[in-house]
Amino acid sequence: MEKPSTVIVIFGATGDLAKRKLYPSIYNLYKKGQLSKKFAVVGVARRAWTNEIIRENVSASIKSEVEGDISDLDEFSNHFYYLPFDVTSKSSYHDLDNLINSLEDEYDIQGNRIFYMAMAPEFFGTIALNLKTEGVTNTKGWTRLVIEKPFGHNYDSAKKLNDEIREAFTEDEIYRIDHYLGKEMVQNIEVIRFANAIFEPLWNNRYISNVQITSSETLGVEDRGGYYENSGALRDMVQNHMLQMVSLLAMDPPIRLTTDEIRSEKIKVLRALRTIKGDKVEKYFVRGQYGPGKINNNEVPGYRSEDKVNPDSNTETFVAGKLMIDNHRWAGVPFYIRTGKRMKEKSTKIVIQFKELPMNLYYKNKETLHSNLLIIHIQPDEGISLTLNGKKLGPTGGTVPVRLDYRNDGIDGFNTPEAYERLLYDCMLGDATNFAHWDELDLSWNFIDAISEVWEKKSKKEPFLYPSGTMGPNESEDLLQENGHKWWPITKYELE
Numbered sequence: 260m261e262k263p264s265t266v267i268v269i270f271g272a273t274g275d276l277a278k279r280k281l282y283p284s285i286y287n288l289y290k291k292g293q294l295s296k297k298f299a300v301v302g303v304a305r306r307a308w309t310n311e312i313i314r315e316n317v318s319a320s321i322k323s324e325v326e327g328d329i330s331d332l333d334e335f336s337n338h339f340y341y342l343p344f345d346v347t348s349k350s351s352y353h354d355l356d357n358l359i360n361s362l363e364d365e366y367d368i369q370g371n372r373i374f375y376m377a378m379a380p381e382f383f384g385t386i387a388l389n390l391k392t393e394g395v396t397n398t399k400g401w402t403r404l405v406i407e408k409p410f411g412h413n414y415d416s417a418k419k420l421n422d423e424i425r426e427a428f429t430e431d432e433i434y435r436i437d438h439y440l441g442k443e444m445v446q447n448i449e450v451i452r453f454a455n456a457i458f459e460p461l462w463n464n465r466y467i468s469n470v471q472i473t474s475s476e477t478l479g480v481e482d483r484g485g486y487y488e489n490s491g492a493l494r495d496m497v498q499n500h501m502l503q504m505v506s507l508l509a510m511d512p513p514i515r516l517t518t519d520e521i522r523s524e525k526i527k528v529l530r531a532l533r534t535i536k537g538d539k540v541e542k543y544f545v546r547g548q549y550g551p552g553k554i555n556n557n558e559v560p561g562y563r564s565e566d567k568v569n570p571d572s573n574t575e576t577f578v579a580g581k582l583m584i585d586n587h588r589w590a591g592v593p594f595y596i597r598t599g600k601r602m603k604e605k606s607t608k609i610v611i612q613f614k615e616l617p618m619n620l621y622y623k624n625k626e627t628l629h630s631n632l633l634i635i636h637i638q639p640d641e642g643i644s645l646t647l648n649g650k651k652l653g654p655t656g657g658t659v660p661v662r663l664d665y666r667n668d669g670i671d672g673f674n675t676p677e678a679y680e681r682l683l684y685d686c687m688l689g690d691a692t693n694f695a696h697w698d699e700l701d702l703s704w705n706f707i708d709a710i711s712e713v714w715e716k717k718s719k720k721e722p723f724l725y726p727s728g729t730m731g732p733n734e735s736e737d738l739l740q741e742n743g744h745k746w747w748p749i750t751k752y753e754l755e
């Protein structure tokens with residue numbers, strides 16, 4: 260196993276992302292021996308922390324997030340250093356460069372530097388530029404920039420941000436995080452498709468009726484009302500995570516499993532995505548907003564009563580859409596997506612519904628055959644299910660739907676690594692396959708902008724209200740009914 264040796268600089272080291280995701284992920288890599296002992300982490304942020312304070316915070320975050328033996332925690336947290344930082348002051352960057360140089364000497368690290376942007380996106384461009392002009396990127400090893408979402412607010416702002424960071428880093432030095440791409444089962448889509456003779460021949464419009472992708476949350480906006488008001492579900496979830504899953508499901512087999520080949524196939528899918536604009540938006544997309552309701556028997560408020568939310572807000576907390584991919588493989592097959600907050604269950608699932616048989620030999624018993632479904636469970640459960648029809652037990656015959664289940668947790672008790680852990684490791688190895696390329700952002704933002712332009716016109720209808728604790732507004736069902744389809748249930752215990 261390759262053990263990368265690097266300095267990781269975390270901009271925003273006192274923040275929520277660093278605490279909940281980054282520190283535990285670096286620790287897990289260390290514990291599993293995937294990280295060389297020759298590493299150091301420099302946390303920078305505004306607060307006047309010291310090395311001791313960051314080490315205490317790192318330890319506290321690992322104690323609360325990591326299960327199992329943590330006896331090497333002190334040894335690990337001693338690799339952490341802290342620098343109070345002002346992103347606009349040149350001297351901050353000189354201090355940073357001096358600190359990194361001394362750590363590279365101390366830990367015998369060959370000039371490899373990762374700059375992880377875990378603070379508000381308005382600073383990303385300034386930081387990247389200053390890193391270059393002040394010589395922090397000038398090393399004898401490699402330098403990489405990791406960038407969190409949101410990458411822009413629309414095409415124009417994404418392009419502006421991209422132009423700024425490209426002044427300082429080349430495209431192959433930039434790792435744009437889409438943490439869905441670090442998930443075990445999202446990575447498994449490729450394996451299911453390209454390592455199984457039984458699926459790939461059927462993976463087209465001759466045999467697949469429709470594809471349904473659901474990513475639902477039970478949480479509301481919590482304390483992120485201010486951010487969410489300017490974002491909404493379309494920008495927060497569809498532009499990135501949902502479209503990434505669509506492109507992995509719809510892409511043609513790449514010639515090789517290399518970063519460039521996979522990306523180029525994904526980009527072709529986004530290029531074939533039918534643009535939905537003007538009057539068409541209403542026909543292809545439904546936006547909703549949660550009203551009051553019950554989650555796990557607890558009363559919860561509606562979106563408009565949440566903290567830092569405009570009481571007349573039209574921001575969508577739910578989106579359902581019908582995407583059409585106009586190419587030979589997918590012409591006529593709807594890819595339905597839906598995502599929202601305060602829904603019935605927290606779940607991310609993909610359902611591939613196969614076409615019906617040309618005739619039903621079992622109809623004499625007035626039996627309708629259950630559709631064949633391939634279900635990819637992304638989270639919280641991980642696995643694959645296949646719904647088939649089998650013979651009903653007993654002499655009368657007839658059919659009954661049966662489900663073959665493969666669950667990661669059920670089968671080998673294997674605890675899959677956190678998405679961030681995997682992505683950080685990939686970045687250290689220089690593997691950008693599971694990060695978003697600018698061309699993907701370019702196409703996805705253009706697709707999204709055409710929809711949000713319509714929704715943001717004052718004259719447009721308000722979002723449909725749905726009670727908290729449901730699967731969104733009824734209009735999302737109508738979207739599928741038009742094509743004779745329905746959303747398959749995503750609840751764990753129901754036969755899907």
Ligand code: NAD
Nearest residue numbers: 271272273274275276304305346377378379380407408409
């Ligand atoms: P946060 O507000 O908790 O932390 C922000 C950090 O930036 C703090 O350490 C703060 O001190 C630092 N900071 C802010 N202004 C600064 C300045 N002028 N100079 C120096 N330091 C400054 O934010 P967060 O939740 O950790 O999110 C960080 C980034 O990660 C954001 O872009 C966010 O969209 C993204 N993100 C967060 C999560 C999450 O789960 N928290 C998930 C996905 C993406």
